Amino acid sequence: MKNNPHGIGIIDHFSLPCKDPELSQTFYETIFSAHVFTDANGPHVFGAGPEDRKLGRSIHIFMEMDNGQRFELLGHELNGKPPEGTHHAFKVGPNDLPAVRRHLEAHGVPYWGPGTHRGTDAVSIYFHDPDGNVLEFVCWGGYPDLAAVPLSQHMEKPNWDYVWDPVARRAHAPT
Structure with missing residues (x-):
């Protein structure tokens, strides 16, 4: 890719906050002809x-359209609050994840990961943009030593607060 030595690819998926993901699923099946995304993991x-509830995981349903575009219907948190996990994910290859991690570190951007998700072979790194939007670099399949990657729900989240310096093109702690 032009000017992209880090392997950051197309948008992998985006998430939509939903009051009732199962109801929303029927809407997207009907209007968009989408279906629940299924792979070798089911x-x-x-x-x-119960295992997801123990991890504090709210209901979320990955949908896929016939063109391969995926999106996630993200239900309210277990405490009834609107979902905090609304995000946009960008696809990277299994060997690109370490490079994008170093890239974030080089620019001082706090991140969370790499972590995996129960029931998938996805490995993700999450971070925020200067406006607080949650972004994700995700690799689906082929990540070396997947078994050693911790579940993202078991990882401690960093302090996300930073100020972006547009001249230095790096993050620094707020003053």
Whole structure:
């Protein structure tokens, strides 16, 4: 990719906050002809089982359209609040994740990960832009030593607060 030595690819998926993900699922199936994304790990519907509840995982359903575009229907948090996990994910390859991690570090941007997600072979790094939007670099499949990657729900989140310096093109702690 031009001017992109880090392997950052197309938008992998985006998330939509939903009051009732199951109801929203029927809407997107009907209007967009979308279907629940399914791979070798099975259907990507999470948050309903006891193991997910123990992890504090709200209901989220990955949908896929016929053109391969995926999006996530993200339910309210377990405490009933609107979802905090609304984000936009950018695809990277399994060997690109370490490079994008170093890239974030080089520019002082706090991040969370790499972490995996129960029931998937996805490995993710999350971070915020200067406006507080949650972004994700995600690799689906092929990540070396996937078994050693911790579940993202078991990882401690960093202090996300930073100020972006547009001249130095790096983050620094707020003053």
